[in-house]
Amino acid sequence: MKISIASGKGGTGKTTLATNLAYLLSQKSSVILADLDVEEPNSGFFIKGKEIQEKKVFKMIPEWDKEKCILCGNCQRVCKFNAVIKLWEEVLVFNQLCHSCYACSELCPQNALPMKSYEVGKITEFEQNNLHFVEGKLNVGEEQAVPLIKETIDFTNHNYSSDILRIFDAPPGTSCPVIEATKDADYIILITEPTPFGLHDMKLAVEVMRELKKDFGVVINRYGIGNDDAIKYCEDEKIPLLGKIPNMKKAAEAYAKGELLSEVLPEIRNAFESIIENLRTWDVLL
Amino acid sequence: MKEIVVISGKGGTGKTSITAAFAMLAGTRAVIADCDVDAADMHLLLQPDFAHSEDFYSGFKAEINQELCTKCGKCKQVCRFDAVHEIDNLYSIINLDCEGCGYCAEICPVKAIQMVEQNVGKWYISKIKNNAQMVHARLGIGADNSGKLVAKVKKEAKNIAQEASKDFILVDGSPGIGCPVVSSLSGADYVIIVTEPTLPGFHDMQRVFELIQNFHLSAGCIINKYDVNEAISEKIKSFCKKNSIDIISYFPYDETFTQAMTQGKTIVEFDDGNLKKILVDSWKKIKLLTD
Numbered sequence: 001m002k003i004s005i006a007s008g009k010g011g012t013g014k015t016t017l018a019t020n021l022a023y024l025l026s027q028k029s030s031v032i033l034a035d036l037d038v039e040e041p042n043s044g045f046f047i048k049g050k051e052i053q054e055k056k057v058f059k060m061i062p063e064w065d066k067e068k069c070i071l072c073g074n075c076q077r078v079c080k081f082n083a084v085i086k087l088w089e090e091v092l093v094f095n096q097l098c099h100s101c102y103a104c105s106e107l108c109p110q111n112a113l114p115m116k117s118y119e120v121g122k123i124t125e126f127e128q129n130n131l132h133f134v135e136g137k138l139n140v141g142e143e144q145a146v147p148l149i150k151e152t153i154d155f156t157n158h159n160y161s162s163d164i165l166r167i168f169d170a171p172p173g174t175s176c177p178v179i180e181a182t183k184d185a186d187y188i189i190l191i192t193e194p195t196p197f198g199l200h201d202m203k204l205a206v207e208v209m210r211e212l213k214k215d216f217g218v219v220i221n222r223y224g225i226g227n228d229d230a231i232k233y234c235e236d237e238k239i240p241l242l243g244k245i246p247n248m249k250k251a252a253e254a255y256a257k258g259e260l261l262s263e264v265l266p267e268i269r270n271a272f273e274s275i276i277e278n279l280r281t282w283d284v285l286l
Numbered sequence: 287m288k289e290i291v292v293i294s295g296k297g298g299t300g301k302t303s304i305t306a307a308f309a310m311l312a313g314t315r316a317v318i319a320d321c322d323v324d325a326a327d328m329h330l331l332l333q334p335d336f337a338h339s340e341d342f343y344s345g346f347k348a349e350i351n352q353e354l355c356t357k358c359g360k361c362k363q364v365c366r367f368d369a370v371h372e373i374d375n376l377y378s379i380i381n382l383d384c385e386g387c388g389y390c391a392e393i394c395p396v397k398a399i400q401m402v403e404q405n406v407g408k409w410y411i412s413k414i415k416n417n418a419q420m421v422h423a424r425l426g427i428g429a430d431n432s433g434k435l436v437a438k439v440k441k442e443a444k445n446i447a448q449e450a451s452k453d454f455i456l457v458d459g460s461p462g463i464g465c466p467v468v469s470s471l472s473g474a475d476y477v478i479i480v481t482e483p484t485l486p487g488f489h490d491m492q493r494v495f496e497l498i499q500n501f502h503l504s505a506g507c508i509i510n511k512y513d514v515n516e517a518i519s520e521k522i523k524s525f526c527k528k529n530s531i532d533i534i535s536y537f538p539y540d541e542t543f544t545q546a547m548t549q550g551k552t553i554v555e556f557d558d559g560n561l562k563k564i565l566v567d568s569w570k571k572i573k574l575l576t577d
Contacts, residue, residue, distance in 0.1 A: 008325050010461040011298010015486065039462035040295055040493060042486035080346060080388045080401075096468075101366055101387030140496040143433065143465040172297045172461055173324040176430045179382065196547050197302065197327040204325060207427050212382075225544045249514075249539060256484035256515035 002166040003284065004036075004185035006209075008201030010172035013191045013221035013245065016255060018169035019046040020262045020272045025285075026131035030164045032156050036181040037171040038121060038136040038148045045258040049128030057136075057151045058117035059144075061098045062105045064091045068112035075104035075113055084113070096143045121148045123155050132160065145177040153184060165285070174204045179212070187284045188216035189242060194226035199233060206239065217282065219275060222247040240282055243275035287447050288576040289440075289455040291321075291474040294481060295490030297461035300510040301480045303543050304565070305458040306331040307552045310416055311569040316454035318420040319443035321436045321470040323407065324429075326422055328458050331552050334412030334420045342409050342423065342438060344431040346386035346401040348379045354398035361390035361399060382428070406431050409439055411446070419446055433465030440473065454576075461490075463497050471498065476576045477505040478534065483518035491522070495529065506532035506575060508568065511539040532575055535568040537561065 005018045014037070022033035023046075035043040062075070062084065069091060076086040083097035084104045095118055105113045120142045126133040136152035138145055149171075156166060170181035182188055188209050192202040202218065209216045218234050223244035234241045245251075245268060254264050262269040279285040292305045306328050309318045320328040348369070350361070355377055362370040362377065369383035370390060379390075391399040406429035414420045421443040423435050440457065447455050459470040471477065477498050481491040491507075498505050507526050512519040519536070526533050538560075546556035553561050 009297065009327070010325070011296060039464045040486075040490040042296070042489065045485045045489070078388065078392055080386055099385050099387055101385060101389050102364070103387055103389035103392060106364070107389075107392060138463065140463055140493050141500055143468050145462075145464045173432075174427060175324040175425055175432045175466075176428070177464065179428045183382065195544050196330050196550065200327055200330060201325045204427070211427050225541055226548050252484075252511065252514050252539065256482075256487075256518060258485045 001187070001284070002168065002185040003187045003189060004168040004170050004182045005189045005191060006170040006178055006182055006205055007172055007191050008174060008205035009192065009198055012193045012198055014172070015042045015046070015169055016221070016261060017189065017191050017219060018167050019043050019260060021276065022131055022167045023047065023260055024262055024272055024276060025165060026129060030130045030132065032132045032134065032160055032164055032166045033169065034152055034156050034166060035135040035169045036149045036152055037169055038138040038145050038152065039171060041135050041137050043133065043169050044135050046260050047126065047128060047131065047133045049126035049131065049133055052125040052127050054122055054124045055155070056119050057121045057123055057148055059120050059147050060100045060115040061095050061118045062093055062113035063116045064093060065112045065114065066090070068110045070110055072109065075108055078103045078107055096141070100147070123152055125159070145171065146180045149177060149180040174208050178208065182214065183212060185214065188214045189219055190216055191219045191221055192230055193222045194220055194228065194230045198226070199230045202230065203233070206237070217242040219243050219245065221245045242278045243271055245271045287452060287455065288475045289444070289457065289473060290476045290478060290572065290576060291457040291459055291470050292478045292480060293459035293467060293470065293494055294461055294479060295463065295494035296482070296487050299480045299482045299487060300537070300543060302327050302458055303547060303553060304480055304508060304510070305456060307554045307565045308569050309414070309418065309456055310552045310554050311566060312418070312454055312456060313416055314418045315452060316418055316456045317443045317447040317452050318414065318418060319439050319455055319457045320420065320422040321439055321457050321466065322460040323423045323425045323435045323439065323466065324432050324460065326424060329422055330550060331547065332414040332420060333550065334410065334414045334422060336410050336412050338411040339408050341405050342407045342435055343403045344406050344434045345404050346388060347381055347384045347404055348388070348390050349400050349402050350377055350379060351398045351400065352376070354396050356396055358395060360393050360395065364389050364393050407435050409435065409442065411442065421446065433469035436466045436469040440470065463493055467494070467497065471501050471503065474503055477503050478508060478572070479505060480508045480510055481522060482511045483509060483515040483522060485518065488518055488522055492525065495531070506534045506572065508534050509536045512536040513538050534571050535564050537564055
């Protein structure tokens with residue numbers, strides 16, 4: 001089972017939910033938590049554990065071979081991403097713009113653009129008892145999160161047996177990184193806060209999940225602020241409401257220090273326990 | 287004319303609430319650009335009229351013409367994104383996986399594959415409730431190319447600002463450090479980082495600042511909810527001093543932000559007390575810093 005936690009709006013509690021669910025579920029059996037918010041991964045502040053390995057992640061980009069090049073310009077013509085530009089006497093490659101499609105390289109009549117690897121980020125694996133934590137982290141300056149998200153998911157597939165529960169901490173938004181972090185999941189939990197911004201962006205996220213034909217449910221964080229429009233929306237749309245996490249300044253303070261809310265605030269731990277119960281009711285968890 | 291971009295690294299630090307308040311304070315001297323195109327929220331506070339709208343086309347997807355296809359399978363061989371599927375000797379493109387690189391179309395010996403430009407969203411020019419102009423957008427569901435839509439929104443805002451000799455372009459950016467953020471930083475004059483004193487907030491701010499340095503831009507910082515952890519607030523302050531980031535202001539943890547939002551108002555329309563004062567002072571300071 002793969003559960004991805006997404007939100008639309010940023011800062012609504014994706015990481016809080018992902019880390020606490022992973023931690024509580026790992027009390028009974030093995031769980032893999034993968035931080036797929038590779039631009040700004042934060043799960044690692046809440047899950048400690050022993051580092052098992054670190055792996056650099058590369059993407060393939062073309063490298064111009066001046067000696068072989070006849071300046072025909074075919075590479076620039078075939079590149080749809082403006083990543084290869086032919087000037088008067090040279091060919092420039094913009095690493096960040098390259099999507100690694102190999103077209104310029106393999107269609108070059110002179111083999112003057114061989115592909116080479118280029119570092120875009122890293123994956124680190126940690127272990128804390130039954131909890132296996134895998135973090136993808138994009139190098140600053142790299143623009144494309146998608147290839148690293150894919151690599152991070154592949155890493156969990158290669159290193160762990162497929163019957164272990166996986167929890168993915170997805171990036172915010174509704175565009176390609178979110179699709180990558182949710183498209184292979186069996187179930188999506190959308191977490192929102194009961195405010196106009198939270199509801200507006202949750203509706204966008206719901207559209208995405210319906211487009212992807214995913215089963216999903218909603219968790220409301222900071223319940224008590226704002227209004228009840230988000231709950232009413234879920235009722236009207238017949239979206240399972242999996243739980244409500246109460247709004248408490250103490251929770252914000254504990255989060256600030258990197259404390260796992262389930263360990264320090266019993267009231268909030270109960271909210272997570274009841275989300276787990278609801279996931280069982282909906283047959284998402286055994 | 288100065289282009290001021292507000293970003294945060296981490297999401298949910300209060301970027302949009304604060305930027306919308308600045309928009310009200312700047313009045314018609316500013317053009318507003320909402321560049322958080324895949325989760326745009328500023329319109330909920332500024333109530334734009336969506337007067338002018340245009341479709342936005344960017345990027346391509348491959349399409350196979352089945353009548354021309356000779357089932358040679360070359361497209362499937364070259365596709366690095368596993369976007370070409372073959373079932374019962376019928377080749378088709380999985381749209382969600384197609385990166386739009388066009389390699390398959392290039393290599394097809396019978397030209398059976400066409401690259402079709404994609405409608406990935408809409409952009410708008412609106413008048414907002416204080417009569418200022420705002421350029422905003424909505425990215426299609428799950429679309430790529432958010433960076434290009436950000437660039438389009440900024441370009442339109444710049445055109446309007448230049449034609450009408452405005453003083454400011456006020457840009458609300460998106461969280462993260464990826465393509466939409468890079469796109470929103472290009473051409474900026476000043477960057478404001480809205481952060482919060484949490485370990486994730488501080489970490490994400492440092493990453494986004496590293497990105498800002500690549501652009502050689504000057505930056506200022508607003509610490510929201512500074513009292514959630516004053517020790518981390520102090521660390522953020524030291525970090526700012528060390529890196530010559532202007533410290534613009536601090537906001538306390540205050541649920542008035544949410545109350546104002548729930549009524550569709552910016553803080554300066556809703557609160558007459560401390561928060562409004564901090565915002566007015568912050569905007570004055572920003573005007574001085576960018577002058």
